Amino acid sequence: MGIQLKQERGQEDLLPSKSKPVRVMIVAGEASGDQHARALVEALKKLSPECEIFGMGGRQMRSVGVDTVVDSEESASVMGVVEVIGSLGKIYEAYKDLISCAKQRQPDVAVLIDFPDFNFFVARALKKMGIKTFYFIAPQVWAWRKSRVKTMRRIIDEVATIFPFESDFYEKNGVSASFVGHPFAYRAPLSKSxxxxxxxxxxxxxxxxxxxxxxxxxxxxxxxxxxxxxxxxxxxxxxxxxxxxxxxxxxxxxxxxxxxxxxxxxxxxxxxxxxxxxxxxxxxxxxxxxxxxxxxxxxxxxxxxxxxxxxxxxxxxxxxxxxxxxxxxxxxxxxxxxxxxxxxxxxxxxxxxxxxxxxxxxxxxxxxxxxxxxxxxxLMVDGDVGHTAASRAAERVLELAKAGEDT
The missing domain is CATH 3.40.50.2000 (Glycogen Phosphorylase B;)
Structure with a gap:
């Protein structure tokens, strides 16, 4: 049996009651994260057409109308200790620009996609500002540097996992988590043979x-x-x-x-x-x-x-x-x-x-x-008719935005 999700709410219940549009900040630091972010943005706009979305990403996010205040292709596509050291200047500038933008635009919720070392720094700053944080494509803390889960308990409000065993790990370690399925498992077949x-x-x-x-x-x-x-x-x-x-x-x-x-x-x-x-x-x-x-x-x-x-x-x-x-x-x-x-x-x-x-x-x-x-x-959620990983995650993001308003 696959993992069942928390009870769903109607689409009308997901939208914050205030009249102004939902404001979502998305931070995606790599090419794969940019692709996942695009699908998430499309799902968010389907549920909440007037939502305002900005953040850090690449051409995929820009293609669906996201205001990328930081271009990830220029600032953050690095990997490893040695590589990061060589790019610290660009990474720090990206961080400063994001936090400055968050202070100015005050998002209802921030969605962090993969890229954990950078996103942890961003999450810490956002939490100090009282901004809700949602992690999509969760860091693989079950595999290495497991102590990071303690940090996540403090700085992440909710995690959407794409592998079925991850949500159990997070829940056992005190982090609210839901398995939403893997984005690749829900894609339509290619149109060409x-x-x-x-x-x-x-x-x-x-x-x-x-x-x-x-x-x-x-x-x-x-x-x-x-x-x-x-x-x-x-x-x-x-x-x-x-x-x-x-x-x-x-x-x-x-x-x-x-x-x-x-x-x-x-x-x-x-x-x-x-x-x-x-x-x-x-x-x-x-x-x-x-x-x-x-x-x-x-x-x-x-x-x-x-x-x-x-x-x-x-x-x-x-x-x-x-x-x-x-x-x-x-x-x-x-x-x-x-x-x-x-x-x-x-x-x-x-x-x-x-x-x-x-x-x-x-x-x-x-x-x-x-x-x-x-x-x-x-990689799919049981009984997942009419949903995708992105649509499941988008529902959780909007629900968290509403929770942020209610507190």
Whole structure:
């Protein structure tokens, strides 16, 4: 049985009784958070058409009319201890601008999406100002730095979790939480077939396709792109008919990536369209992170690579406790469906071995697909007819805004 949500309220009950529009501040610091924020904004506007939404985000949030007082693509798309140190100036300026804006515009509720280290600082300041805080795409404190849950009890009013086991963890630790489902599990099917997509990408429908997804952050690209490309060079010698495609995240400059590719390597580079690329891939090489869920829901046999700056990894290894896997599909299924190549294992040779194993064994690919097919049902709320993760979260956000008025 999945997790049931708290009793729902009618749409009219979700709107604050005051005449002025609901004012919502949203803080999304990364490309994936920007995508989730867009869906949330659309759901909020459907429930409360006059709501005013502003905050920190990228092109996805701007596309649905959000006033992004801070551009996340310029200020905050960094990862890891070493990387953050190099970007402290931009991050601090983003923080100051957000807090200044919050003081001026006094939102009824602030929605924080992922990006926990930054968002914790923002939440502390907002709570001192008496602003309600709502966390969507909760930090994985169950995996590492568990002591942060004590901080969350003080600075976060409510959490909307996207993985079913997370809400139990938060509730047991005194943080109000609801499982709203995973956003990816509720998306409509792609409008084009795999055949049409391959034609659009100018790929041969009869030859195998390997997708390479090195991540959306500059640090990930600098560490993962080269070993991924070199693995393609190795596998191409064994399987000269293989085709390769690399979708570049919206947060990155696609032309810079194209220019960085070796001229003798045949790989199709496209802007965005990760979901479409995974829909036509026979196998994939994935950076650890959000894209592993994309691949799992597309049922793409894959290998996951994870590589941090040495000092960042040294710190992270000592903070992660009681977690057997790094790839979320493996955690959800409680078994290693996706091979994981971590740090020094993330070499071209080992990636190519994993690719050859999958490409050369149809039975293995089919068994992986069968396991991955179980992921979607685990990411949805029981009886979730007519709802999405974003609509569930939007209801909770508006209810919290009303609670803020009533106190």
């Amino acid at each position: 795999a055949v049409q997509l391959r034609e659009g990408f100018e790929l041969d429908p009869l030859r195998p396709v390997v997708a390479f997804l090195p991540g959306s952050r500059h640090g990930e690209i600098s560490r993962l792109l080269t070993p991924m490309l070199e693995s393609l060079r190795i596998i191409s010698k064994v399987r000269p008919g293989v085709q390769a495609i690399l979708p570049v995240a919206d947060s990155l400059n696609v032309e810079e990536i194209r220019e960085a590719l070796p001229e003798d390597l045949n790989i199709k580079v496209v802007k965005g369209q990760a979901r479409e690329v995974l829909a036509i891939a026979d196998v994939a090489v994935l950076a650890s992170g959000t894209v592993t869920m994309e691949a799992a829901l597309a049922q793409v046999p894959s290998v996951v690579v994870y590589k941090l700056a040495p000092f960042t990894y040294f710190v992270a290894k000592r903070l992660v406790k009681g977690v057997n896997y790094i790839a979320m599909p493996n955690l959800i299924l409680k078994k290693k469906v996706y091979e994981e190549l971590i740090q020094d294992e993330a070499t071209p040779e080992m990636i190519s071995v994993s690719l050859e194993r999958m490409l050369g064994d149809e039975g293995l690919r089919l068994s992986m697909k069968e396991e991955l097919a179980k992921v979607k049902e685990k």
